[in-house]
Amino acid sequence: MARRSEHSKEEIKAMVLQAAETIVIEEGFAALNVRKIAMEIDYAVGSIYMVFANMDDLVMHINAQTLDKLSAQLEQVANTKLEPKQTIVQLASTYLNFAISKYNLWSMIFEYRLSGNQQLPDWYQVKIDSISTQVEKVFKEISPHKTDTDIITATRALWSGVHGICILSLDDNLDTDAIEDTQTKVILLVKNFILGWITK
Amino acid sequence: MARRSEHSKEEIKAMVLQAAETIVIEEGFAALNVRKIAMEIDYAVGSIYMVFANMDDLVMHINAQTLDKLSAQLEQVANTKLEPKQTIVQLASTYLNFAISKYNLWSMIFEYRLSGNQQLPDWYQVKIDSISTQVEKVFKEISPHKTDTDIITATRALWSGVHGICILSLDDNLDTDAIEDTQTKVILLVKNFILGWITK
DNA sequence: ACCTGAACACCGTTCAAGT
DNA sequence: ACCTGAACACCGTTCAAGT
Numbered sequence: 001m002a003r004r005s006e007h008s009k010e011e012i013k014a015m016v017l018q019a020a021e022t023i024v025i026e027e028g029f030a031a032l033n034v035r036k037i038a039m040e041i042d043y044a045v046g047s048i049y050m051v052f053a054n055m056d057d058l059v060m061h062i063n064a065q066t067l068d069k070l071s072a073q074l075e076q077v078a079n080t081k082l083e084p085k086q087t088i089v090q091l092a093s094t095y096l097n098f099a100i101s102k103y104n105l106w107s108m109i110f111e112y113r114l115s116g117n118q119q120l121p122d123w124y125q126v127k128i129d130s131i132s133t134q135v136e137k138v139f140k141e142i143s144p145h146k147t148d149t150d151i152i153t154a155t156r157a158l159w160s161g162v163h164g165i166c167i168l169s170l171d172d173n174l175d176t177d178a179i180e181d182t183q184t185k186v187i188l189l190v191k192n193f194i195l196g197w198i199t200k
Numbered sequence: 201m202a203r204r205s206e207h208s209k210e211e212i213k214a215m216v217l218q219a220a221e222t223i224v225i226e227e228g229f230a231a232l233n234v235r236k237i238a239m240e241i242d243y244a245v246g247s248i249y250m251v252f253a254n255m256d257d258l259v260m261h262i263n264a265q266t267l268d269k270l271s272a273q274l275e276q277v278a279n280t281k282l283e284p285k286q287t288i289v290q291l292a293s294t295y296l297n298f299a300i301s302k303y304n305l306w307s308m309i310f311e312y313r314l315s316g317n318q319q320l321p322d323w324y325q326v327k328i329d330s331i332s333t334q335v336e337k338v339f340k341e342i343s344p345h346k347t348d349t350d351i352i353t354a355t356r357a358l359w360s361g362v363h364g365i366c367i368l369s370l371d372d373n374l375d376t377d378a379i380e381d382t383q384t385k386v387i388l389l390v391k392n393f394i395l396g397w398i399t400k
Numbered sequence: 401a402c403c404t405g406a407a408c409a410c411c412g413t414t415c416a417a418g419t
Numbered sequence: 420a421c422c423t424g425a426a427c428a429c430c431g432t433t434c435a436a437g438t
Contacts, residue, residue, distance in 0.1 A: 034411085045423090047422060111311070157388045161361030164367065165357060172319070189357045195395070196391065196392030244405060245432085246405070247402090254432075
């Protein structure tokens with residue numbers, strides 16, 4: 001057996017990525033493994049290692065796609081010409097709604113741990129940082145007397161806060177009450193933080 | 201071989217717990233496994249299952265200990281008769297310092313996932329909730345015109361926020377600069393949130 | 401009754417061997 | 420050159436067998 005050449009390397013890579021993403025969406029990332037992917041795309045386990053170095057590599061590529069989708073949604077909101085304060089609330093809501101609707105993909109970004117003691121590669125870290133960068137530019141508009149450093153710190157503090165609420169509130173349950181409660185908390189945190197920030 | 205009776209079941213349980221905790225502290229929870237524990241306490245792998253149902257059971261007991269230590273530290277701070285606003289800032293600092301100094305134990309509380317789709321048991325959930333309960337009573341003092349429900353929601357929003365900053369800031373690095381930056385963000389979030397909360 | 405450790409069912413990853 | 424799948428080194432968990 002061996003040698004089929006039915007698909008190019010790029011095609012196989014896309015098939016692996018697609019199959020893996022579907023497994024994560026449907027069963028959560030704990031259910032993801034090479035043998036399941038191989039069965040799904042009808043190739044041998046070894047073939048997956050022709051197109052991805054290992055599981056870390058594969059997962060980071062899925063996460064990169066997820067981060068790109070999230071970034072695109074945030075960018076759209078950031079570009080609507082609302083009042084800046086309203087825009088920030090909208091950005092937080094968008095983040096939360098993304099976390100809810102794509103929960104299994106979203107949580108893999110933060111739960112998956114690289115094997116060994118590897119650092120995240122630069123191209124990946126940039127994508128993570130770009131999330132709060134989206135918020136920084138809007139935050140700047142409500143901070144006329146602040147330095148850039150202060151604005152970056154404040155944005156990261158607030159956005160980590162929003163993220164913390166999402167992580168802790170959503171990880172046990174995703175039922176309607178919990179979602180409503182989470183929305184309340186996110187908006188409360190954002191509004192009070194901004195109110196404190198501009199009155200100081 | 202078999203049958204030694206050198207140790208009571210309670211003694212073996214304590215030995216397993218102690219050995220497992222040490223491994224987590226020194227090598228992180230990804231390095232924890234039954235064979236390593238067994239070697240450390242000089243018993244067979246199977247013996248661990250005499251005193252703990254499985255890994256989930258063992259990890260939850262370690263986490264319970266960690267949560268108790270954290271709770272005790274927070275309680276001590278909550279009982280100092282400072283200005284309430286100052287106390288909340290101190291509580292947040294205490295939380296952050298605990299996360300830093302016991303990072304591997306602290307992160308296991310939030311990173312470890314139960315196998316299957318199990319819910320956290322009630323006795324465990326109570327311990328988790330008790331963290332923000334510690335803050336609630338102090339928060340009540342600065343919220344004279346608010347209902348209990350609003351105070352609970354606000355406390356959880358703020359505390360999830362503090363937690364979010366800790367999680368995102370500490371998981372890549374624990375060097376001096378990162379720690380200082382994290383402290384700045386935690387205090388910024390708490391102060392601005394409280395300022396917004398009381399001026400509204 | 402207490403404890404062992406081989407055995408089982410899973411993982412991720414590799415690589416000699418087939419076409 | 421492309422692809423296979425047996426093999427390896429790990430996991431957690433079980434349970435027949437020893438004292």
